[in-house]
Amino acid sequence: MENAWLALGANLGDPEAQLEEAIGHLQAHPQINVTKRSKIIISPPWGKKDQNDFHNMVIEVETDLKPIALLLECLAIEDKMGRERFEVWGPRVIDIDMIAFYRYEIKTTRLTLPHPYAHSRDFVLDPLREIAPEVADWVVEVANKPR
Secondary structure, three states, rough: OEEEEEEEEEEOOHHHHHHHHHHHHHHHHOOEEEEEOOOOEEEEEOOOOOOOOEEEEEEEEEOOOHHHHHHHHHHHHHHHHHOOOOOOOOOOOOEEEEEEEEOOEOOOOOOEOOOOOOOHHHHHHHHHHHHHHHHHHHHHHHHOOOO
């Protein structure tokens, strides 16, 4: 089993209930175990500013899924919960982003790890620091490496 860190966010409907529902779906998967969770923080929207504030949190999971399989499970949960993708950084009922998976550095057309924007988003880094400060430091370190 390896650890992964997922950022969850919502700003439509009942965001706190939707975060809990997403965690429930993840926990119900036989190959995913939620082991840590940050507190929920409320932050202004990022990217597209004319929308409701977001409720954000980070969770740690243990899984024996491979990174792409975990990504596909997260996308399936978003779909099941009614996520619609009309605009980049637009409002959403749920968003589940994989921030890091163990210490893998991956860059494919489907998945980049660590998450390419995590290092610049306090609404991701602050909850990540709460539950896994060493992972937050690693995410920033990778982002600042010369390429």
